[in-house]
Amino acid sequence: MAKVVIIGAGFAGQTAALYLADGLNTRKHQITMINKYDSFVYTPSLVWVGSGTMKVGKTQFPLRPVYERTGIHFIQGTATEVHPDEKYVVVERTDGSGTVQANYDYIVIATGARLDFGATPGLGPHAEGETMSICSPPHAVQAWNKLDTMIKRLHQGERLKFVIGAGFRGATCQGAAFEYLSNIHKILVKEGVRDQAELLWFSNEPKLGDFGIGGGRGSYHGKLISTEDFVHAIFEDTGVKWQIHRSVDKVEKGRIFWEDENGKHGETNFDFAMLLPGFAGPKIQYIDKDNNNITTKIADAGGFVKVDATYGLPHAELKNRPGAWPAWYQNPTYPDIFAAGIAFAPPGTVSEPHTTPNGTVIVPAVPRTGMASGIIGRVVAKNIVSLIKHGRMGHNERMSEMLTICIASMGSSLWDGLASTLVVYPVVPDRRKYPNEGGRHLSITQMDIGLSGAWMKRMLHTTFMYKLKGYPGWKIIPE
Numbered sequence: 001m002a003k004v005v006i007i008g009a010g011f012a013g014q015t016a017a018l019y020l021a022d023g024l025n026t027r028k029h030q031i032t033m034i035n036k037y038d039s040f041v042y043t044p045s046l047v048w049v050g051s052g053t054m055k056v057g058k059t060q061f062p063l064r065p066v067y068e069r070t071g072i073h074f075i076q077g078t079a080t081e082v083h084p085d086e087k088y089v090v091v092e093r094t095d096g097s098g099t100v101q102a103n104y105d106y107i108v109i110a111t112g113a114r115l116d117f118g119a120t121p122g123l124g125p126h127a128e129g130e131t132m133s134i135c136s137p138p139h140a141v142q143a144w145n146k147l148d149t150m151i152k153r154l155h156q157g158e159r160l161k162f163v164i165g166a167g168f169r170g171a172t173c174q175g176a177a178f179e180y181l182s183n184i185h186k187i188l189v190k191e192g193v194r195d196q197a198e199l200l201w202f203s204n205e206p207k208l209g210d211f212g213i214g215g216g217r218g219s220y221h222g223k224l225i226s227t228e229d230f231v232h233a234i235f236e237d238t239g240v241k242w243q244i245h246r247s248v249d250k251v252e253k254g255r256i257f258w259e260d261e262n263g264k265h266g267e268t269n270f271d272f273a274m275l276l277p278g279f280a281g282p283k284i285q286y287i288d289k290d291n292n293n294i295t296t297k298i299a300d301a302g303g304f305v306k307v308d309a310t311y312g313l314p315h316a317e318l319k320n321r322p323g324a325w326p327a328w329y330q331n332p333t334y335p336d337i338f339a340a341g342i343a344f345a346p347p348g349t350v351s352e353p354h355t356t357p358n359g360t361v362i363v364p365a366v367p368r369t370g371m372a373s374g375i376i377g378r379v380v381a382k383n384i385v386s387l388i389k390h391g392r393m394g395h396n397e398r399m400s401e402m403l404t405i406c407i408a409s410m411g412s413s414l415w416d417g418l419a420s421t422l423v424v425y426p427v428v429p430d431r432r433k434y435p436n437e438g439g440r441h442l443s444i445t446q447m448d449i450g451l452s453g454a455w456m457k458r459m460l461h462t463t464f465m466y467k468l469k470g471y472p473g474w475k476i477i478p479e
């Protein structure tokens with residue numbers, strides 16, 4: 001009997017769990033999921049929760065019934081330690097009933113991002129924080145409550161400023177913030193108060209439309225355009241202003257203090273701000289058989305698990321080495337440890353890093369989106385099944401071989417909604433295979449805007465929730 005433990009029931013971990021249960025006889029082998037909460041959260045729809053167009057309950061489903069049906073053992077708790085020599089995980093149960101030990105032959109770390117508000121003083125919706133977040137269900141509810149108050153104030157004739165974007169010099173997930181901004185624009189138009197609101201895109205991106213993937217060019221209705229021109233046109237059309245290539249030093253009530261690319265310091269005021277925090281890895285400690293803490297051997301400084309990538313290359317070299325991106329998502333020191341989704345340590349950024357005269361490095365981290373996380377979860381699970389059954393691995397997919405689709409809605413309505421869609425292939429440019437300036441396939445990489453995108457975005461919500469419940473035919477629905 002083999003034992004497989006997965007930490008984290010998000011896009012990566014839940015996909016991995018379903019593929020493991022599908023590939024292994026769960027009466028013969030034990031698959032254990034460890035997750036802090038007993039519900040799955042469909043994070044992309046938190047944008048709609050934060051803009052008041054979807055109830056938070058609609059973004060979640062209970063995990064236990066899925067695991068009972070598929071034969072997966074479930075521990076609700078937080079993994080705090082991994083002992084890779086003795087192959088066990090220490091879990092603090094969520095109900096406060098103490099710790100439990102889960103043994104494994106293979107482990108998948110799929111813990112997503114820890115929201116590191118602390119990296120930017122004053123950032124976040126907690127007691128000392130001044131800004132909103134839409135990164136978790138309670139945050140998204142809180143953001144909507146605040147936004148609703150703002151809309152009421154606009155109705156009373158006030159003029160207010162809304163600032164949306166990135167609150168940390170290395171923050172990623174710009175697509176989610178961009179979508180939130182688009183949704184706020186749409187609500188304000190619907191409410192008839194858009195004229196009284198100033199909307200500002202505030203980001204660490206070197207250019208508009210960078211999105212942490214270095215921007216690039218693609219087809220738009222048969223013409224080649226850049227993502228910069230695409231986003232520029234949307235902002236011009238919707239009256240959104242922007243401040244980019246900025247690192248947030250700190251936030252105080254109604255004021256964002258920043259440093260720009262030239263090292264100049266300044267401030268931007270706001271009435272409502274939703275700024276994404278930096279992402280960090282989980283606070284899991286790795287302990288060896290002699291009780292030494294070997295976390296720095298397994299994870300990078302941010303807490304992300306090191307895998308089969310080539311680390312330490314300067315950006316100029318990494319950008320021409322698509323093979324430096326991991327293929328198997330397997331830890332080189334302990335090959336029975338895999339990391340999937342946001343939890344794996346990327347070898348660097350895709351966007352161009354910039355160091356200001358003050359030594360501040362401003363660069364968005366590469367987004368490991370829901371789609372990429374799901375694909376990696378599948379690759380890892382299939383390899384573990386293959387290792388258990390045949391003693392070897394056979395599946396790999398680098399982000400430099402992966403397609404991604406980002407759909408940013410503008411409202412959730414299927415009648416008058418709108419969405420901008422960005423299809424990018426590959427996510428990480430491959431300048432050897434596609435020797436154009438951007439390193440991407442120029443006809444697969446596409447941009448569009450229209451009602452069909454809004455239908456797609458709504459459909460993704462329903463089909464992904466269906467797939468991740470492991471209902472009949474779930475495997476046909478691609479990650």
Ligand SMILES: Cc1cc2nc3c(=O)[nH]c(=O)nc-3n(C[C@H](O)[C@H](O)[C@H](O)COP(=O)(O)OP(=O)(O)OC[C@H]3O[C@@H](n4cnc5c(N)ncnc54)[C@H](O)[C@@H]3O)c2cc1C
Pocket residue numbers: 007008009010011012013034035036037043044045046047077078079080110111112113134135136173176282283284340341342343368369370371372373406407
């Ligand atoms: C507002 C928003 C909108 C987004 N929109 C899109 C979109 O439209 N399309 C898209 O592709 N991507 C989108 N993303 C990104 C997408 O949500 C992430 O890429 C995806 O969730 C990453 O999956 P994951 O499995 O790595 O992590 P997660 O989905 O975050 O899952 C991690 C899980 O691990 C659990 N966990 C963490 N630490 C521990 C621990 N120590 N012990 C036990 N459990 C633990 C967490 O509770 C969680 O359940 C969006 C993100 C946000 C914030």
